[in-house]
Amino acid sequence: MSSSNAMKSTQQPISADLRRWVIEQLGAGHTVEALRQSMRQSGWREDAIEVALFALPVAGRAAAPASGARAAVAGAQAQPAARQPGPVLEGSAAFIDAGDRQVPVLMTLQHPRVVMFGGLLSDEECDGLIAAAGERLARSLTVETKTGGETLNQDRTSDGMFFERGENEIVRRVEARIARLLNWPVEFGEGLQVLRYRPGAQYRPHYDYFDPAEPGTPTILRRGGQRLGTLLMYLQAPEAGGGTIFPDVGLEVAPSRGSGLFFGYDRPDPGTRSLHGGSPVLAGEKWVATKWLREREFK
Structure with a gap:
């Protein structure tokens, strides 16, 4: 070949x-x-x-010989999911009611579906998440789609940890706000992940959905189905670098403390143009909290 x-x-x-x-x-x-x-x-x-x-398209990638669970997953994922998380933006809404606050809408993009929010988290919430996460940081892992487990990945050079869903008062408050903001049940979200990027740390471009063609995907999907959307929340902005990039559309979002960046992908396919990454931090530290949204209850 x-x-x-x-x-x-x-x-x-x-x-x-x-x-x-x-x-x-x-x-x-x-x-x-x-x-x-x-x-x-x-x-x-x-x-x-x-x-x-x-x-x-997924159907094209599935043209290779496939059988059993792999073929079933590829076929089931070829069409967009019926329901999608995301804010209601009719009438060019300037603010979204998130229950305990009105969250400003700073920017929207249709394809990929990207929405930038200001003031999603307070300074107290950012500091509280950083403090609670700091004692439990370890080298970040990524999902291993060949086995359904986790592995170290040279493309991701941050330190991170996961909170259990509803683990403490700040986590519960933030999760309830996210559910209202994105019209998606708390139970359909993975546990909140906090990451720290030191100078030189980055996350090269990747997709957040699980590739239906990989053998470990059926195991991953048993916990709550596919990922349909990602919400990044910037807890601390670095002095330089660390932007969130979308290479397919030439978009870069600068991290800003307390702001949030949502992007959705209605099917596990690059046609969603959801390829994204974290540019290297050049000075200071970047802290982010990530919430991934699944098709159904995440267990």
Whole structure:
């Protein structure tokens, strides 16, 4: 198996030839990981590889031989989910009623679906989450979609921890606010994750949904179905760097203490344009809290 010379440029748009090449290789029985290795050898960067390999619809990626749970998951995930988390923004709403406060809407983008909120958290809440998390930080892990477990990932160089849902008074207050803000039950959210990024730390571009083509995905989905949306809350802004980037649309959001960034993805497919990452922190520390929203109750 070899990739064409035209595939060496990481800036080249996803062409019809590239689409055919991916489908042909999958149809010939090559794995996604084998395609990754081939593209690495051709000089592609890791973030560009992910965009290229997963720029096809789920149904197209499933053209390779699949059976059992893997085929069932791929077929079930091909269509957008019926219900979606997110704020009600009719009439270009300037504020959203989050129960205990009116949250300003600072920016919206339709595709990908991105909403920036100001004043989502108070200084007291930011400090409280940082203090409670600080004693429990460890090197951040990522979900291992090949097995359904967790693993260290060189693309993610932060320290982090998870709160149990409703673990303390601040967590309960924030979770209730998020549920009202995004019209999604508290029970459908994963536990709040807090991350610290020191100088040089980053999170390279990635997707938050679970790839239906990976063998560990059925195990992950048993806990609450697919992820449908992400809410990032900035607890502390660094002195420089640390922006949240969306490479597919050229968007970068600067971290601002107390603000929140929501983005949704109605299906596990790059067509949602939800590829995102955290740029390296250049000075100071960045602290963020993340809430991932699932299809159903997360257990």
